[in-house]
Amino acid sequence: MRTCRAFFGLSLLPLHMEMTSSYITTTTITAPLSGSLQNRWEKQKTVPLYWEEDIRPEMKEDIYDPSYQDEEGPPPKLEYVWRNIILMALLHLGALYGVILVPSCKIYTCLFAFVYYVISIEGIGAGVHRLWSHRTYKARLPLRLFLIVANTMAFQVSSCHWGGKQEVEQALQHNHYHIVWLLWSFGCAISPRRYYKPGILLMCFILPTLVPWYCWGETFLNSLCVSTFLRYATVLNVTWLVNSAAHLYGYRPYDKNIDPRENTLVSLGCLGEGFHNYHHAFPYDYSASEYRWHINFTTFFIDCMAALGLAYDRKRVSKAALLARIKRTGDGSHKSG
Numbered sequence: 001m002r003t004c005r006a007f008f009g010l011s012l013l014p015l016h017m018e019m020t021s022s023y024i025t026t027t028t029i030t031a032p033l034s035g036s037l038q039n040r041w042e043k044q045k046t047v048p049l050y051w052e053e054d055i056r057p058e059m060k061e062d063i064y065d066p067s068y069q070d071e072e073g074p075p076p077k078l079e080y081v082w083r084n085i086i087l088m089a090l091l092h093l094g095a096l097y098g099v100i101l102v103p104s105c106k107i108y109t110c111l112f113a114f115v116y117y118v119i120s121i122e123g124i125g126a127g128v129h130r131l132w133s134h135r136t137y138k139a140r141l142p143l144r145l146f147l148i149v150a151n152t153m154a155f156q157v158s159s160c161h162w163g164g165k166q167e168v169e170q171a172l173q174h175n176h177y178h179i180v181w182l183l184w185s186f187g188c189a190i191s192p193r194r195y196y197k198p199g200i201l202l203m204c205f206i207l208p209t210l211v212p213w214y215c216w217g218e219t220f221l222n223s224l225c226v227s228t229f230l231r232y233a234t235v236l237n238v239t240w241l242v243n244s245a246a247h248l249y250g251y252r253p254y255d256k257n258i259d260p261r262e263n264t265l266v267s268l269g270c271l272g273e274g275f276h277n278y279h280h281a282f283p284y285d286y287s288a289s290e291y292r293w294h295i296n297f298t299t300f301f302i303d304c305m306a307a308l309g310l311a312y313d314r315k316r317v318s319k320a321a322l323l324a325r326i327k328r329t330g331d332g333s334h335k336s337g
């Protein structure tokens with residue numbers, strides 16, 4: 001139950017401070033000793049769970065487990081959660097209407113919706129995903145609080161319910177830690193939990209509707225459909241793309257044996273989460289990409305926070321480990337390979 005350990009270990013994270021000497025530095029994961037690759041290849045045949053040169057000992061629960069097998073027996077029954085299907089349908093209708101209304105919006109409303117979108121995505125990308133799911137860097141209290149608030153703006157819980165409880169459980173068994181993003185929003189990001197529901201109501205729906213309406217006289221309908229429905233529906237859909245499109249379309253330069261791919265369009269929408277083949281090959285890398293600021297606003301954001309002293313201990317893969325991996329398991333599309 002590696003994933004569970006990772007998951008439950010997370011629930012205490014936002015509220016305690018961690019002190020370390022590696023203040024605003026990045027940690028590079030050490031390279032394999034040259035010449036020992038052949039031996040390691042022999043070893044890999046008998047111990048296939050992970051490549052030890054690629055990871056830190058405490059990171060093993062993040063690793064894709066090739067020995068995993070689906071449970072025997074019929075697959076779980078498909079369950080429709082009608083309340084959520086109806087709410088989702090209404091949200092998307094409102095968002096589509098929002099698309100039509102965009103030209104009639106004030107420029108401030110468009111800017112506000114865009115900034116709100118970026119902050120929501122950072123709540124998921126920099127917060128729930130890179131910080132709390134994979135622990136790719138450490139954050140000080142002010143940044144953690146900011147990311148918790150940003151995460152309530154993004155409100156991802158509906159997708160968790162929508163997918164159905166069994167699917168979430170199955171995903172957990174499947175070591176697919178991305179579902180942890182969704183579960184996180186369900187209550188672990190905010191403690192105590194009773195503040196979470198009012199939190200999302202306020203930050204995801206009420207505030208973005210009231211601000212343009214009250215502050216610069218936008219019409220209520222424009223405010224509701226563009227700043228709230230359209231912005232929120234876009235956040236949901238680009239996040240889903242990471243686990244759909246980025247598992248279907250794109251090259252696999254780092255590991256051709258896994259589904260996730262490098263998808264530039266998803267990276268654009270998700271501000272850096274679409275380098276998905278790299279991310280699954282090296283889940284502990286804080287950039288979630290071989291590159292730093294290339295179509296990756298989230299890495300830029302984390303680096304800015306590090307410059308302010310709010311993020312530290314950013315983990316990176318060493319060049320040698322990277323090249324060894326490309327050579328060993330890449331699909332040949334990497335420009336170095």
Ligand SMILES: [Zn+2]
Binds near residue numbers: 129133134178279283
């Ligand atoms: Zn991930």
Ligand SMILES: [Zn+2]
Binds near residue numbers: 242243247260276280
């Ligand atoms: Zn994935």
